[in-house]
Amino acid sequence: xxxxxxxxxxxxxxxxxxxxxxxxxxxxxxxxxxxxxxxxxxxxxxxxxxxxxxxxxxxxxxxxxxxxxxxxxxxxxxxxxxxxxxxxxxxxxxxxxxxxxxxxxxxxxxxxxxxxxxxxxxx
Amino acid sequence: xxxxxxxxxxxxxxxxxxxxxxxxxxxxxxxxxxxxxxxxxxxxxxxxxxxxxxxxxxxxxxxxxxxxxxxxxxxxxxxxxxxxxxxxxxxxxxxxxxxxxxxxxxxxxxxxxxxxxxxxxxxxxxxxxxxxxxxxxxxxxxxxxxxxxxxxxxxxxxxxxxxxxxxxxxxxxxxxxxxxxxxxxxxxxxxxxxxxxxxxxxxxxxxxxxxxxxxxxxxxxxxxxxxxxxxxxxxxxxxxxxxxxxxxxxxxxxxxxxxxxxxxxxxxxxxxxxxxxxxxxxxxxxxxxxxxxxxxxxxxxxxxxxxxxxxxxxxxxxxxxxxxxxxxxxxxxxxxxxxxxxxxxxxxxxxxxxxxxxxxxxxxxxxxxxxxxxxxxxxxxxxxxxxxxxxxxxxxxxxxxxxxxxxxxxxxxxxxxxxxxxxxxxxxxxxxxxxxxxxxxxxxxxxxxxxxx
Amino acid sequence: xxxxxxxxxxxxxxxxxxxxxxxxxxxxxxxxxxxxxxxxxxxxxxxxxxxxxxxxxxxxxxxxxxxxxxxxxxxxxxxxxxxxxxxxxxxxxxxxxxxxxxxxxxxxxxxxxxxxxxxxxxxxxxxxxxxxxxxxxxxxxxxxxxxxxxxxxxxxxxxxxxxxxxxxxxxxxxxxxxxxxxxxxxxxxxxxxxxxxxxxxxxxxxxxxxxxxxxxxxxxxxxxxxxxxxxxxxxxxxxxxxxxxxxxxxxxxxxxxxxxxxxxxxxxxxxxxxxxxxxxxxxxxxxxxxxxxxxxxxxxxxxxxxxxxxxxxxxxxxxxxxxxxxxxxxxxxxxxxxxxxxxxxxxxxxxxxxxxxxxxxxxxxxxxxxxxxxxxxxxxxxxxxxxxxxxxxxxxxxxxxxxxxxxxxxxxxxxxxxxxxxx
Numbered sequence: 001x002x003x004x005x006x007x008x009x010x011x012x013x014x015x016x017x018x019x020x021x022x023x024x025x026x027x028x029x030x031x032x033x034x035x036x037x038x039x040x041x042x043x044x045x046x047x048x049x050x051x052x053x054x055x056x057x058x059x060x061x062x063x064x065x066x067x068x069x070x071x072x073x074x075x076x077x078x079x080x081x082x083x084x085x086x087x088x089x090x091x092x093x094x095x096x097x098x099x100x101x102x103x104x105x106x107x108x109x110x111x112x113x114x115x116x117x118x119x120x121x122x123x
Numbered sequence: 124x125x126x127x128x129x130x131x132x133x134x135x136x137x138x139x140x141x142x143x144x145x146x147x148x149x150x151x152x153x154x155x156x157x158x159x160x161x162x163x164x165x166x167x168x169x170x171x172x173x174x175x176x177x178x179x180x181x182x183x184x185x186x187x188x189x190x191x192x193x194x195x196x197x198x199x200x201x202x203x204x205x206x207x208x209x210x211x212x213x214x215x216x217x218x219x220x221x222x223x224x225x226x227x228x229x230x231x232x233x234x235x236x237x238x239x240x241x242x243x244x245x246x247x248x249x250x251x252x253x254x255x256x257x258x259x260x261x262x263x264x265x266x267x268x269x270x271x272x273x274x275x276x277x278x279x280x281x282x283x284x285x286x287x288x289x290x291x292x293x294x295x296x297x298x299x300x301x302x303x304x305x306x307x308x309x310x311x312x313x314x315x316x317x318x319x320x321x322x323x324x325x326x327x328x329x330x331x332x333x334x335x336x337x338x339x340x341x342x343x344x345x346x347x348x349x350x351x352x353x354x355x356x357x358x359x360x361x362x363x364x365x366x367x368x369x370x371x372x373x374x375x376x377x378x379x380x381x382x383x384x385x386x387x388x389x390x391x392x393x394x395x396x397x398x399x400x401x402x403x404x405x406x407x408x409x410x411x412x413x414x415x416x417x418x419x420x421x422x423x424x425x426x427x428x429x430x431x432x433x434x435x436x437x438x439x440x441x442x443x444x445x446x447x448x449x450x451x452x453x454x455x456x457x458x459x460x461x462x463x464x465x466x467x468x469x470x471x472x473x474x475x476x477x478x479x480x481x482x483x484x485x486x487x488x489x490x491x492x493x494x495x496x497x498x499x500x501x502x503x504x505x506x507x508x509x510x511x512x513x514x515x516x517x518x519x520x521x522x523x524x525x526x527x528x529x530x531x532x533x534x535x536x537x538x539x540x541x542x543x544x545x546x547x548x549x550x551x552x553x554x555x556x557x558x559x560x561x562x563x564x565x566x567x568x569x570x571x572x573x574x575x576x
Numbered sequence: 577x578x579x580x581x582x583x584x585x586x587x588x589x590x591x592x593x594x595x596x597x598x599x600x601x602x603x604x605x606x607x608x609x610x611x612x613x614x615x616x617x618x619x620x621x622x623x624x625x626x627x628x629x630x631x632x633x634x635x636x637x638x639x640x641x642x643x644x645x646x647x648x649x650x651x652x653x654x655x656x657x658x659x660x661x662x663x664x665x666x667x668x669x670x671x672x673x674x675x676x677x678x679x680x681x682x683x684x685x686x687x688x689x690x691x692x693x694x695x696x697x698x699x700x701x702x703x704x705x706x707x708x709x710x711x712x713x714x715x716x717x718x719x720x721x722x723x724x725x726x727x728x729x730x731x732x733x734x735x736x737x738x739x740x741x742x743x744x745x746x747x748x749x750x751x752x753x754x755x756x757x758x759x760x761x762x763x764x765x766x767x768x769x770x771x772x773x774x775x776x777x778x779x780x781x782x783x784x785x786x787x788x789x790x791x792x793x794x795x796x797x798x799x800x801x802x803x804x805x806x807x808x809x810x811x812x813x814x815x816x817x818x819x820x821x822x823x824x825x826x827x828x829x830x831x832x833x834x835x836x837x838x839x840x841x842x843x844x845x846x847x848x849x850x851x852x853x854x855x856x857x858x859x860x861x862x863x864x865x866x867x868x869x870x871x872x873x874x875x876x877x878x879x880x881x882x883x884x885x886x887x888x889x890x891x892x893x894x895x896x897x898x899x900x901x902x903x904x905x906x907x908x909x910x911x912x913x914x915x916x917x918x919x920x921x922x923x924x925x926x927x928x929x930x931x932x933x934x935x936x937x938x939x940x941x942x943x944x945x946x947x948x949x950x951x952x953x954x955x956x957x958x959x960x961x962x963x964x965x966x967x968x969x970x971x972x973x974x975x976x977x978x979x980x981x982x983x984x985x986x987x988x989x990x991x992x993x994x995x996x997x998x999x
Contacts (some may be wrong), residue, residue, distance in 0.1 A: 008780075010773035013960060051777060054626045056725055065728045068625035068641050077781060082868055084753045098645050112713060116625065116641045121616050315705075320842070365798065368709045371815075395702025397710060469665075473674075473682065480681040487678045489663035492613065493839075512712075525839075527700035529716045533723055547729060552712035558797035559712050560723060561826065562730040 002028070007045045009038045018042040050074035054113075055084055057102060058091045059119055066118045067092065069102060071111040083107055094119045133314070133341055133353050135328055136432035138175065138228035140191055141198045145409040149198060154436035157410055162435050163234060166242040167464040173340060176206065176214070177332040178384070180221045187332055188226040197229070202229040217324055217385050231328055233341065237432050237517045238464075241410040245507060246462040250455070255280070257554075260289075263299040269419055271300075284450055286441065288424045291364050291402035293411075300418045305406035307425075309364050313373035315357035315381075315389075315396040316341075318525050322348050324352050324385055336380035338388075354381040354388075357401065367398045394525045401428050412437055412445050422448070436517035464501045465519060469495040490538070491531040493524020498538060505542045513553040514538065536560070579686040583899050585673055588693035590619020591881050592872025594647040595888030596895070598690045601654045603896035609685065610651070611675055614922045617651070617658065618644035619695060620689050620718070621881070621956040622726045626746050628773070630881040643881060646701070651812050659683075669845040669865050689895040692841055692855070692863070692870040693770075693888065696877060699833040703776065706738075708795030711802075717831040719741040721750070730754055734828030736804050737761045740779075740791050741964070742770035742879070744831030749778035758784045759823050764791045764813055767941060769831075769964050771879075791815065792828070801826050813873040844868055851920040852876045859923045860894035861887065866996045869895050876922045876935065879966050904929065910979070915989035917942075919963065926986075928976040934969045938962070938990050946993050950986045953978065957993060 005020045016038050021029040027046065033039045044050060053071040075083065083106055092102050096119040103113035139153030179185060189206055195203040206225045211218065214227075248254065258275035263285070265271055273280045289296045294307040315323070322340075330337040336356040354377050374396060381388040404411055404425055410433070415421040424441055426433055446452050466479060468486060479499065480487045486499030491563035494518045504518040512528075515521055515535050522528035524536070536559060540547045551557045583605050586593045589612035597610045616622055621629070624640030631637055634646075662677035673685040679736035698716035715723075715731055721743070723729045730990075735751050737744045740763035748758045761779060766789050768775045779786055787806060793815050794805040836854040838846070845976050846855045847864035854875040855863040871891035872884045881907065897903050908928050912921045912938070923935040934949070941962045948955045949971060956969050 008772060008776050010776050013772070013965065015772040036845075049781075051781070052627050052637070056625060056728070058728070066726065068725065070625075070627070070637060070639050070642075081753060098642060116623075116639045117645070316702075320839075368794075369705075369707045371707050371793070374705050387744065390705070391703075392702060393705060394700070397707055434633075476676075477682050480676070484678040484681070487676045487681050488661060489613070489665070489676060494664060495663075495665055525700075525703075526697045527702050529698050529700060529719050532719055533727060537727075547727070551799075553799070555799045557712035559731075560729040563728060563734045 005046060007042045009033065009041050011037050011041055012079075022046065026048055034046055039084050039101075049077040051077045053081060053083055053113075054116075055087060057087050057113070059092055060093050061119060064119060064121055066107050067096065067117045069113050070116050071106070071109070074104070074112045075109040075111045079107055079109060083113075087113065092119065134234050134239075134431035135175070135339070135429075136170070136232035136234055137429045138195070138203070138230045139200045140196065140203075140228065141194050141200075142408070144407075147409045147412060148427070148433065150428065151410065151412075151433035151436040151440065151543075153198065154199060155433040156232065156441075157259060158435040159232055159234070159432065163239070165460045166239070166246060166462045168234060168238050168242045168465065169342060170232055170234045170518065171342065172230055172232045173327050174227060174229045175328040175330060176211070176225040176227055178211070178218070178222045178329055180219070180223060182223060184333070185224050191226055191332065196341045198443070200228065200230070203227070206365055215326060215329060216330065217387050219384055220388060222384075225329075226332070227327075232432075233328070233342075234431065239431065241507075241518060242462050242464060246460070249459055249462060260296060260299070260342075263296070265300060265418060271420065278467045284420045284422065284445060284448065286422045286424050291400060293402070293404075293423065293425045297421075297423065300415070300421050302415055302417060302421070305404045305411065307364075307402045307404055308360050309366070309400040309401055310428075311361050311366070311373075312355060313358070313369055313377055313396065313398045314353055315374070315377050315393045317352040317354070317392040318394050319351055320540070321352050321388075321392045324387060329384060331380070333381070336376070337530070338381050338384055349372055351394075352392075354378075356380065360403070361400075364400070367400060369396050369398045383406065395527055403427050412440055412444070414448050420448060465500050465507070468497045468500055488536045491519070491521035493526050493530070494520045496521040496531070499540050501535060502542060505539065510539070510543060511551050511553050511557075512536065512539070512559060532559075578686040579672060582609050582685055582687045582896055584609075584689050584691065585671070585685055586610045586691040586693055587667075587673075587689040588612065588619065588695060588872070588874070589614075589617045589658060589660075590650075590693060590695050590872065591644065591647065591884045591887040592695070592874070592891075593619070593691065593693035594644070594651055595885040596693060596869075596871055597656050597658075598647065598650050598654060598891035599889040599892030600691075600896045600899075601656055603900075605896045605899050609687075610656060611662050611673075612658060612660050613663045615661055617648045617660070623718075624746075626750075628771075632880065633885055639883070647885075664840060667840050667844045671844075671866070671867060688899045689867045689869065690844070691891050691895055692838075692868065692874050693837050693872045693891075694837045694840060695873040697835040698830070701828075701830055704830075704832055706792055706795055707799055708804075711795070711797040711800050713797070713801035715827065715828045715829055715963060716794065717747045717829050720827075720829050721747060724750060724754065727789035727977055730756055731829075732756060732801075732825070733788070734759055734825040735769045735827045735829055736792070736806075736823055736825045737829045737831060739763065739831030739833075740768045740770060740775075740786065740788075741831045741833075742774050743779040744829065745770050745774040747829055747831070748784050749782060752782045752784070756827075757781070758785055759825055760785045760806070762787045762790045762792055764789070764809055767962075771965070783819060785922050793820065795828060796822075801828055804828055805979050834873065836874045838874060838876065841870065841874070846870070849920065849922075849924060851914070852922065854922075856920060856924045859926045859930070860897075861891035861923070862894060862898075867895075867898055868972075869898075876920070880965065883966065883968070886933075910983060911985050913985055913987045917945075917990035918947075918988050921988050922941050926971075926976075928979055929973070931973050932971045932976075934971055934988065934998055936967050936969075936988060938967065942990070944993055945990050947988065947990045949988050950979075953986065961990065 002023050007018045009016045016034045018032040055070050056066040096115045100115045101112045136159050141149040206227045258277040262274045271282050271285045287296045328339040338354045341351045353438045411423045411425040481497050488498040500519045509515050536550050539550050586597045589610045621640040621644030627637045629638045629643035662675050664675045666674040671687045671690045675683045698718050735758045790806045792804045793807045796803040803822050803824045805822050807815040849856045855870045869891040871887040878884050910926050914920050919937045919939050926932050938961045946955050
């Protein structure tokens with residue numbers, strides 16, 4: 001069955017509205033993109049939308065109960081909530097520096113969870 | 124205490140311009156006004172006589188002012204006079220050019236009623252009065268020996284004399300002893316407060332003698348460099364005693380009046396709005412301050428509009444009524460009329476600020492940046508009984524400024540939790556079910572919720 | 577009581593203040609104190625844990641804390657003095673500063689130059705006059721963000737967000753990920769207020785109902801929020817009768833605007849622009865008071881932190897020149913005015929003696945427009961303009977030299993392209 005999908009490209013402020021026609025999983029046509037980057041983006045969005053995960057993780061430090069973290073690379077959008085759920089059960093100990101890996105290869109995504117703040121904050 | 128009707132407005136301590144058919148109101152407001160200076164000075168509560176201007180815009184309305192002046196002079200209200208447009212312009216430079224005349228009552232004052240109630244209660248406690256809070260009265264029985272048994276949600280109390288000062292709910296209390304010839308009806312008032320930056324907009328309470336709408340400063344002391352402006356009106360009677368909601372129509376009316384009177388007013392300057400209720404009784408147009416004829420020892424002390432100003436005089440009257448009822452009153456030898464409030468850090472001169480900080484470094488940690496309220500004041504407020512965000516707000520003004528708690532709320536919540544020894548999630552805005560933050564995230568509770576969903 | 581003499585005081589250690597202090601030090605100012613009222617450096621970057629920072633300045637997509645971290649490291653490496661948990665309570669036009677903190681009590685400073693970098697505050701429920709009750713559960717988005725990302729508390733379970741600016745949309749995603757249900761984002765304009773990227777990644781990704789051309793007309797609930805009523809609005813932004821819809825919720829988040837925080841600026845006699853609510857500034861970021869400079873959100877609300885950093889560096893460099901006596905005397909003073917379709921332009925005053933970067937916002941979204949500086953001094957075409965995306969134009973000195981003698985004003989306008997065949 002042929003279906004049309006609309007993808008709003010977020011790569012540049014033009015925000016092209018890209019129309020992707022597909023039959024099942026096979027892409028038949030892509031129009032509306034203003035550049036090749038947009039085309040790649042639309043294909044990825046159709047196949048498996050990817051996102052950066054940014055969240056917080058608990059610490060064992062009473063004065064700084066959370067530190068902020070991010071995924072080291074894009075992870076599948078459909079796994080975002082599960083990752084947050086998983087991280088809710090984790091706690092990290094000081095000392096931690098920005099860019100330290102706190103969870104390696106979260107849920108087999110090949111992305112690590114890295115710290116974006118120091119623990120303790122003032123180092 | 125004072126968190127019902129009392130806290131919901133600024134109180135004008137009226138000069139006592141007489142109203143027809145309300146002899147008790149007229150007498151008590153006039154007497155109370157004269158007592159207010161000493162009372163507030165002893166209690167360390169800010170009070171200023173800002174003076175009131177009843178402003179009219181039409182030449183034929185000047186007659187109304189003249190009549191009011193006559194009645195006021197006959198009643199003994201001090202200093203009342205008619206102000207012509209030239210003097211009016213000097214007194215209120217920002218007032219509309221359409222104003223033709225005004226009636227000026229110099230003794231009209233202004234107080235924050237919650238500050239007064241907090242001060243009165245602290246002073247009462249100091250003088251050994253017992254308070255039972257969170258005690259809702261569920262029933263009153265009058266056994267044969269004329270001793271009241273008052274049942275509450277926190278136990279029973281017995282007493283020979285009972286003063287009904289339940290205001291908006293005074294009818295419920297009166298019914299419990301069989302007095303049911305009146306009801307209490309709420310009248311809603313809506314108010315808006317302007318940013319401190321508009322501090323020079325108005326100098327006195329400026330009011331319409333016809334509609335009652337007004338614009339007024341909230342503080343006008345010599346050393347206070349800042350003052351908010353409050354604008355407001357009073358509506359008709361409403362049904363629901365718990366309805367303190369604001370309305371679009373209310374805003375429009377308040378804003379329109381302010382704009383007509385003060386063309387420089389802009390809605391951009393409004394930082395918050397709220398509504399409060401004035402309790403009126405259905406039996407008379409007057410207060411009900413009397414010993415019950417049916418039930419010996421039961422005394423109704425029901426005020427209404429202008430009640431705060433009347434209260435000191437009313438208290439004297441109640442004492443006389445109690446004596447008439449047979450209560451032997453002997454002046455207390457060690458009565459302490461003085462009470463010192465929480466230091467107002469922002470208003471202190473620099474050397475006193477430094478002295479306070481040396482004594483207690485918590486006074487050097489500013490928590491509310493809009494009103495410059497320090498941790499020292501907040502901790503002192505908690506020591507004196509504040510347990511909620513609103514409790515801190517009304518005792519220290521933290522959260523009353525232009526950002527309305529945006530910056531200080533997280534910090535005040537942490538201080539409350541720390542001082543009271545309770546989890547942050549238990550801190551409320553004002554008791555009951557007004558919990559501020561519902562969950563601690565990533566704790567066991569939240570994990571289970573996510574797992575279940 | 578005597579004052580401590582310093583070269584430069586910077587009020588605020590957010591991205592603007594950090595950039596300014598670092599640049600001033602690099603330019604040769606020795607004696608700098610940065611004063612910050614929060615418990616840590618970085619300002620609001622600390623709680624903005626999402627990405628989108630540094631795309632221009634570092635050509636990387638960083639989180640707020642990561643972006644802030646780079647400047648904090650530089651500040652510390654340069655050994656610039658800073659005070660935390662310190663509130664400035666007074667400043668004067670002769671650069672006398674009074675600040676207080678628990679360690680040192682009341683501090684008096686006197687500096688040669690002062691940089692204002694206090695950022696902004698959020699507009700509250702009270703200032704937009706939403707009718708209804710005043711229960712617990714109403715938060716501005718930034719305050720909620722602090723609770724969630726720094727302290728670890730979720731304000732509620734069922735959330736309605738008023739305002740589709742970036743912070744509102746970001747919080748919608750954050751709350752959803754943390755297990756709450758965002759029942760609606762309500763936006764008064766017919767278009768989303770923030771970046772498309774956020775609309776996709778925060779609203780569409782999580783299927784959050786978006787109500788454009790709607791507003792909250794009443795809040796319900798005595799102790800805690802129980803519901804809000806929303807209604808469609810007409811072109812004058814007034815609620816349309818009979819379009820009301822009640823949404824059950826326990827939390828209302830407000831993302832309804834930011835206001836530059838200039839209460840201290842006023843104490844120093846700094847003149848403010850009534851449209852930006854920030855100081856009127858010269859192209860050097862100097863305010864109407866000589867030696868007092870301003871940068872960042874305190875001057876104008878920015879969309880990108882990268883622009884804040886550049887503005888901070890400009891202020892820092894200018895302050896350094898001022899302190900070190902390297903100021904070029906002004907020959908000309910030209911006022912930049914906002915003309916047709918332009919809401920404001922910063923800086924408001926230029927010297928026409930060097931290149932200048934103009935920052936502005938349009939009044940309405942549009943496509944295929946030309947922004948003109950003066951009648952024919954400079955024009956730039958833009959395929960898309962939106963009020964929520966700052967427009968930046970560089971006005972080169974070469975062009976400025978073409979200005980007529982005695983020209984005191986330049987108006988910036990935005991209009992259709994001349995070769996456009998629009999109806």
